[in-house]
Amino acid sequence: MAEKLKTLRLILGDQLNHQHSWYNDDQENITYVFMEMRQETDYVTHHIQKVIGFFSAMRNFAKYLKERDHEVIYFKINDPKNEQDLAKNLEKIISANDFKKFEYQLPDEYRLDEQLKEICNNLSIETEVFDTEHFFTKREDLRNFFEGKKQLIMEYFYRDMRKKHGILMTNAKDPEGGKWNFDKSNRKKWKGEPEIPHARGFRKDVSELYSEIKKAGIKTIGLVNEKSFNWPTSREDSLSVLNYFCKNFLVHFGDFQDALHTDQENLFHSRLSFSLNTKMISPGEVVNSILDYYYDHKDEIEISQVEGFIRQILGWREYMRGIYWKEMPGYKRLNKLRNQKQLPEFYWTADTKMNCMHHAINNSLENTYAHHIQRLMITGNYALLTQVHPDEVDKWYLGIYMDAIEWVEITNTRGMSQFADGGLVATKPYVSSGSYINKMSNYCQNCHYKVSKKTGDNSCPFNSLYWNFLDSKREELQGNQRMKMMFSLLDKKDSGEMEKIRERAKRIIDQPSDF
Incomplete structure (x- = not known):
């Protein structure tokens, strides 16, 4: 031999x-x-x-x-x-x-x-x-799946993945529970009930490593308690977080996965993304653990809680990776809405009177974490409405979050959040006025601004920014069928109101430090 x-x-x-x-x-x-x-x-x-x-x-x-x-x-x-x-x-x-x-x-x-x-x-x-032997898919699988198709709809890819791997299926064709997607059951506002258990913590002393990083002169952002580092950094840690999630959070995950609250950093989210993205645990292990726990506790846990979580792992995560390898390197240069503004300074300080932005950014700076709705509908929404260049947004998201590696960050940021790819990932821009934020959170209750007001000094900035965005991006977006109703509402606004909206939005965009 x-x-x-x-x-x-x-x-x-x-x-x-x-x-x-x-x-x-x-x-x-x-x-x-x-x-x-x-x-x-x-x-x-x-x-x-x-x-x-x-x-x-x-x-x-x-x-x-x-x-x-x-x-x-x-x-x-x-x-x-x-x-x-x-x-x-x-x-x-x-x-x-x-x-x-x-x-x-x-x-x-x-x-x-x-x-x-x-x-x-x-x-x-x-x-x-x-191969890294980690993902459910190979790099080219998504490209092959959508060969010859006009749109890269995630839902179709997700359904195929469910069938291919026999996950939440009653037979080869039919989804368990009679539906493929329980997203409409995943949009509840959390109002203090049910009680949220403490997150799985570690409280590690990383002061020696922190000193090494400082000695090296590495420039960083954010804060750390070097005596109480709270992230999983081993396979043992990661499995512990997974098991803790199954036992304590899965039962309500789906209901409140889109919720936001000033008193809660994590709600019912798992905080497994860093463990997954470093491959300390695999998506297969996560899905199997979730399913095993669900089938052992079907009398306690509804399928909507489980499907909502598995969709993120089996569907969205694999889909985003496939988009990345299909579209790079050109994807990194896309700016279909031609946005050019700089990211406001308060993204690095959380020093803003907007309560929702303060909490989402502060959580990011203190914990290198924010869940997907904070990223998409708070910080991402504001960046898109204020027409920030996607390069600026990419750098911030890639730097500030524990789980941010380019393959998953850029597709979510430039695609889902900023619509810079013109609709390759998202079928419409994910923008909203203050009403959505008020619907899903308690952020608006003690805010300096009034969510009910569209213009005036104490009006919610998201309101004028939203209508101004539609007005200024009409050429790029009015052909989008999912935006048809909003453009119809925009057209019904009288010229006087629109002038006030444009003036208010221009001040917010040009002088962000005032807000």
């Missing part, structure tokens, strides 16, 4: 998959390499908790491998041998250790995919690439 080539295997910070088949191979002459690099901390300004979370999770996984007698090379951020660049580090390591083969797993970000292809082209040794 031929001796196995001396092989170097790269593990990126979002490839912490304990169950990958790599670790079942004969480990003779195999070394794994991890790198904490300025290349990755500096391409956008990240939240301090995000940098700590990734480094901590990487170190935990490297420790896990070492404890099982795998050979590991680990470059910490301040290691004097660390060139802070992937290509330079690999070249140095391969040369110094006389490796004969280089292997890596397919990256989930286009820029890293391109960089690793170039690195392999320049290496004089054998190279091989592997």
